[in-house]
Amino acid sequence: MEFALSILLLLLVGAWLGYREIGVSFLGIHIRDLISTRLFGFLLFIVAAVLCLLVLFISDETASGVNNLSIGVAYKIMCSVVMTVAIVRSADQYTSAVTAFWGATAALAYHGDWAFHPTITAALLSIVAAPLLGLLLFYIYERVFDHIIFNTDRHLLLKNLLMKRLALGATILGGLTLAVNFALFSSPILSSFLTQIDVTWLPFLFMFLALLSMVTVVPTTAVLRHENSMAKPMSWALPSLYALITVLLLGNLGGTLLLGMTPVVVSPSQLRECSKMTKGARRRSLINLSSITIATPLIAFLLVTAMTQVVVSPLIIAITTCFVLTTCLLVILYSKQWHKHNITKQALDDELSHSTEAGDERNRMDVAAVTSQFNVMTSEIDIKHKELVNLSLYIKQQRQYLEDLSKGLNDLSHEEDVALLRQKLRETAQKLNENMRLTGEMDQFYTQVEGLHKNFVSRLLMRCPNLSEKEKRLAIMLRLGFSSKDISGMMNVEPKSVEVSRYRFRRKLKLDRSVNIVEYLQMI
DSSP, X not given: OHHHHHHHHHHHHHHHHXXXXXXXXXXXXXXXXTSOHHHHHHHHHHHHHHHHHHHHHHHHHHOTTTSOOOHHHHHHHHHHHHHHHHHHHHTTOOOOHHHHHHHHHHHHHHHTSSOOTHHHHHHHIIIIIHHHHHHHHHHHHHHHHIIXXXXXXXXXXXXXXXXXXXXXXXXXXXXXXXXXXXHHHHHHHHHHHHTTSXXXXXXXXXXXXXXXXXXXXXXXXXXXXXXXXXXXXXXHHHHHHHHHHHHHHHHHHHHHHHHTTOOOOOOHXXXXXXXXXXXXXXXXXXXXXXXXXXXXXXXXXXXXXXXXXXXOOHHHHHHHHHHHHHHHHHHHHHHHHHHHHHHHHHHHHHHHHHHHHHHHHHHHHHHHHHHHHHHHHHHHHHHHHHHHHHHHHHHHHHHHHHHHHHHHHHHHTTOOOHHHHHHHHHHHHHHHHHHOOHHHHHHHHHHHHHHHTHHHHHHHHHHOOOXXXXXXXXXXXXXXXXXXXXXXXXXXXXXXXXXXXXXXXXXXXXXXXXXXXXHHHHHO
């Protein structure tokens, strides 16, 4: 059971490495402009399978005792790595299977289950020294590339050509070094399988290595297919990948030469976060780096310690691993759905808020415009109304004057003194000439009234087109609230004539007797 579960867990870890660490290392290089993604994945698969097999047999022949883990110890390592990655990811933090592996091996070496003591030294070099070296190398490569490519006066086509050459070299070297890193990572676990199979099972080993490489490469190519939506600028990606390549070469080869067959296996995610430290969002990069460098190996160390000190049965370890993995997956799925729900809710709230604000602003603008227009119209109406009132008073005065004049003339008809009569007639004629402006004032009055109620007259004509000028003026006077007596005085007619005109006007409008004609005209 330990053998089968170890194989399944190693395949799961390999898929995680391919998706989160190997594939992400190439983001920003635009590999699809250099080589087909499928061809790159196939070549990476061949290289990874061959290197895994090569590292496995070299370690088995030249360093027996270094990687001769028992299947039980390898099983604990795989369980701790899977649980650590699941726990850290469920907390929405960055993690690495490589640093979890080093935390687990450090715990085994500390408790004596792995007798090769330099493992702790290799873990410290991988987790502490390698990121610092990667940060320094990224800074150096960034300055070098800026000097020879981005900050030069070369033609843009020459810059693109040089970047493509550097990117092609980074792709080839990066594929080889990451494959070596993956092979060295899996070799201690694979060596424990050799104790469970005999020589006649060699084809099974080849098939398993091919499957392991394929499981790792498929997520890698899946990430590269979506690199355009996830990639960083080329000015950042090239120095980052070259720094990663240099650290992997120094760590893998240098660790192999100095520490035997316990090389410095480096986490690509850790190096990538170190490169981000030179750019913006340093606080977030520092949190991610702390999660990968400190939290991940510490949790793996504690889990292996618990397995070593408390748990004995492999079945209990398997059940615990499945429970932790299932719980963490549910937590991750729930958090993603909750995050999407919050984003959707926030978007709907923002849209509603913006629409409400826009509607309120439009309403305020409309109200302000209507209020301003209403105020202007009210002011104009007040002015016109005062003018009309003054004019009507003036007309009344003229009417009164004419009545007085008529009465005076009647009195003169009884005068017998011819001389006195002639004198009074001359005085009356002089006064009449001075005050005889009624026709002009009435014309001015009607001109002002019709100009003020032009829209009203237009709407009235739409209802009753066959109105005379006299009826139009009568409608305006009624709408202004003048009584029949006032209208008769202004038109110099009898009130009875005004009543007859109102009756005929009502018949033209076809109004019922219950309808007040003044209210009807004011509603038009």
